Structure formats: C-alpha cells, structure tokens
Amino acid sequence: MINECLICNAKVEYLTEDEPMTCFVCKNEESANIRCINGHYVCNECHMDGINVIYSKLLNETSKNPIEILNKLMKESFCHMHGPEHHVLVGASLLTAYKNAGGDINLEESLNEMIKRGKKVPGGFCGYYGSCGAAVSTGIFISIITNSTPLATKAFSKCNMMTSKALYEVASHGGPRCCKRDSFLSINAAIDYVSQEFDVHMEKNDIKCEYSSLNNECIKNKCPFYD
DSSP states (O other): EEEEEEETTOOEEEEEEEEEEEEETTOEEEEEEEEEETHHHHHHHHHHTTTHHHHHHHHHOSSSSSSHHHHHTTTTTTSSSSEEEEEHHHHHHHHHHEEEEEEOHHHHOOOOOOOOHHHSSSTTHHHHSOOHHHHHHHHHHHHTTTTOTTTOSSSHHHHHHHHHHHHHHHHHHHSOHHHHHHHHHHHHHHHHHHHHHHHOOOOOOOOOSGGGGTTTOOOOSSSSOOO
C-alpha cells in the first residue's frame, strides 16, 4: 500500500458529505470531505505550499512541450501523487509552452492569474463536482490567453469548448482518480485544440508514466500511459 497522508503517511479517505475539519498545518477550520484514516486534514492552500517556485522555473523555461514542462514541475517537492496542485500545473505548463511556441502573452502576468484561479479548484473536484480539475485548468488556460470574461462571445465559447474536450478524454478513460493520467490527457487535448483554433503549435510526444508504482488506484494496462 502506497501511503498518502502528508502528515502520517496513512491512507486518505473521501467522505460523502462535508464535515468540520481543522488543517493540521495552519490550524484553519473549514468544511471538507477529505482526510486520512487517522483523522488528519491538510487544506488546499497548505497542500500546495511552495507552488510559487514555478515562477522562477517557468520564466526561464524554453521548451515548447507542455508535457515535458509538466514532468519537471511534478518532480518539485510541492507536487504530490494526487492533489489540487495539478489544477495549477496543467494550465501553467500550457501557458509556458504556448508562449515559447509563439503565443502572444505576458507569461509572468499569465502565470500569476493561473495560480490565483487554479487554487480555487479544490482537491476531489473530479469526483465531487463531475469536472476534473486538470481539465478545468485547460479551460482556465484558454480563458487567460483569450482574455475571456462571462460577457465574452467567441472567447467564452473557446474556453468552455476546451474544458469539454479535456473532460471528454478524462471521462473516456474512467476512474478512479489519477492526477497524473488526467493531467496528461488534458494537456494532449489542449495541444490539439490550440493548434486548430489558434495556429500555435506546441510540441507533443509519446508519454510513458513514471508514477504507476506510487498510485494505489493505478488502472495499469487500461491507462494509455502505463509503462
């Protein structure tokens, strides 16, 4: 059994309803539905502690391949096997590769916005809200590069279409949750969509997952990235 709790390494459980919980790290109290079997709860903010390091990593990144960029970020200490940090990292990797492939954005400002928005998508979003956070991150990415708002027309359509395409890929491969698999699927969908709709061609390559041994729920040969 691969351990999951950031405090005691015990198995994490998902509740069917929110309960009052206190973050073990920052002591903030809030309602949540994820804790370890020993009762430890770590809030989303503390789960992503250290994520701001991506600024120094990505502002100096030259790759046009968002999967390559994502793999570098997932090796950082703030990134765990599962967790809401992926809801930021997918979009951040796409923004960086998009910029390097010729996309016209201010990368520093875009990353700042990506972190702010991505942090609002909590852990467990895939199962509790029917909308995987990795897929949502691709929609945030498109909304940033198009300056979309709720009153936009074409941009409104494009960012929602992007999320729908990523969600289709995630749903097509089923559960249980795997933040790595869903991140890879979402980014691949975004590479194709951006090439088609924006004529910006990010690089794409075959993916072989390095994380299957760390995932208790790995679907192995049913996953297109299982090695």
